[in-house]
Amino acid sequence: MSREFDRAYWEEQHSGHTAARTDDPNPHLVGELDRLAPGTALDAGCGHGAEARWLAARGWRVTAVDIATAALRRARDRAEPLGAEITDRITWLQADLTDWIPTERGYDLVISHYVHPAGSREVLFRRLAAAVAPGGTLLVVGHHPSDSHSAARASGPQVHFTAEEIAADLDPQRWEIVVAETRTRSVAEHADHAEHAGNHGHDAHADHEGRGAVLRDTVLRARKRA
Numbered sequence: 001m002s003r004e005f006d007r008a009y010w011e012e013q014h015s016g017h018t019a020a021r022t023d024d025p026n027p028h029l030v031g032e033l034d035r036l037a038p039g040t041a042l043d044a045g046c047g048h049g050a051e052a053r054w055l056a057a058r059g060w061r062v063t064a065v066d067i068a069t070a071a072l073r074r075a076r077d078r079a080e081p082l083g084a085e086i087t088d089r090i091t092w093l094q095a096d097l098t099d100w101i102p103t104e105r106g107y108d109l110v111i112s113h114y115v116h117p118a119g120s121r122e123v124l125f126r127r128l129a130a131a132v133a134p135g136g137t138l139l140v141v142g143h144h145p146s147d148s149h150s151a152a153r154a155s156g157p158q159v160h161f162t163a164e165e166i167a168a169d170l171d172p173q174r175w176e177i178v179v180a181e182t183r184t185r186s187v188a189e190h191a192d193h194a195e196h197a198g199n200h201g202h203d204a205h206a207d208h209e210g211r212g213a214v215l216r217d218t219v220l221r222a223r224k225r226a
C-alpha cells in the first residue's frame with residue numbers, strides 16, 4: 001500500500017497557500033449534471049467543497065467526505081457566505097474512504113473527482129458504485145494517463161486511469177455507461193503557490209509564466225439501472 005497519499009499527506013497539502021485558487025466547480029461536473037433533478041448526493045474526496053456547494057445550491061442534499069480536516073475547515077468557510085438555506089443541505093464528514101463504507105444504494109448521485117487514496121482504487125470505486133441508488137448516477141473524474149501536468153507531480157494507477165478501466169468494473173446488466181471519455185479542461189489562473197489539493201486535482205495550475213494550461217481528464221458517467 002502506498003503511504004504517499006495517507007491522511008498526513010493530504011492534511012499537509014491542504015495547509016498550503018490558497019490565494020490563487022478558483023472557487024468554480026469542476027466544468028465536467030457542471031456540463032454533465034446541470035440538468036439532473038436534485039436528490040441525495042455523496043461527494044467522495046470533496047476537497048474545498050466547490051462541487052458540494054454547487055450541488056447544494058441546486059437543491060441537492062450533499063454528504064461531502066474528505067480525509068483531511070484542513071480541507072473540510074476550508075470547505076465550511078467557503079460555504080458560509082451562501083447562507084443557511086444552502087449550507088444546511090451539506091453534511092461535511094471527515095472520514096477515510098478506504099475504510100468508511102457509504103450506505104449501499106444510499107445516494108441518487110455519487111461523485112468522485114481526482115481522488116487517489118492510499119490503497120486500492122478499485123475497491124474504493126466499487127464501494128462508491130455500490131452506494132448509488134437504483135436509477136442514480138455515478139460521476140468519476142480523474143487524471144487521464146496522457147495528462148502530462150499531473151504526471152509531473154505524481155504517478156501510478158491510483159492517480160491515472162482511463163474511463164474504460166472504471167467502466168470495465170461496472171456490470172453492464174446493472175449499469176448504463178453514459179459517458180466514458182477523455183476530455184480537456186483549461187486552467188487559466190496563475191498559481192505559483194498552488195496548494196496541491198482541493199481544487200480539481202492537485203496539479204490544476206498554470207505554468208511558471210502564468211499561462212493557462214490544458215489538462216486531460218478522464219470522465220466516466222454511468223447510470224445504475226432501476
Ligand SMILES: C[S@@+](CC[C@H](N)C(=O)[O-])C[C@H]1O[C@@H](n2cnc3c(N)ncnc32)[C@H](O)[C@@H]1O
Binds near residue numbers: 066116
Ligand atoms: C486532488 S484532491 C481533489 C479535491 C476535489 N475533489 C476537487 O476536485 O477539487 C483529492 C481529495 O481527496 C481527499 N482524499 C484523499 N484520500 C482520501 C481518503 N482516503 N479518504 C477521504 N478523502 C481522501 C484529499 O484530502 C483531497 O481533498
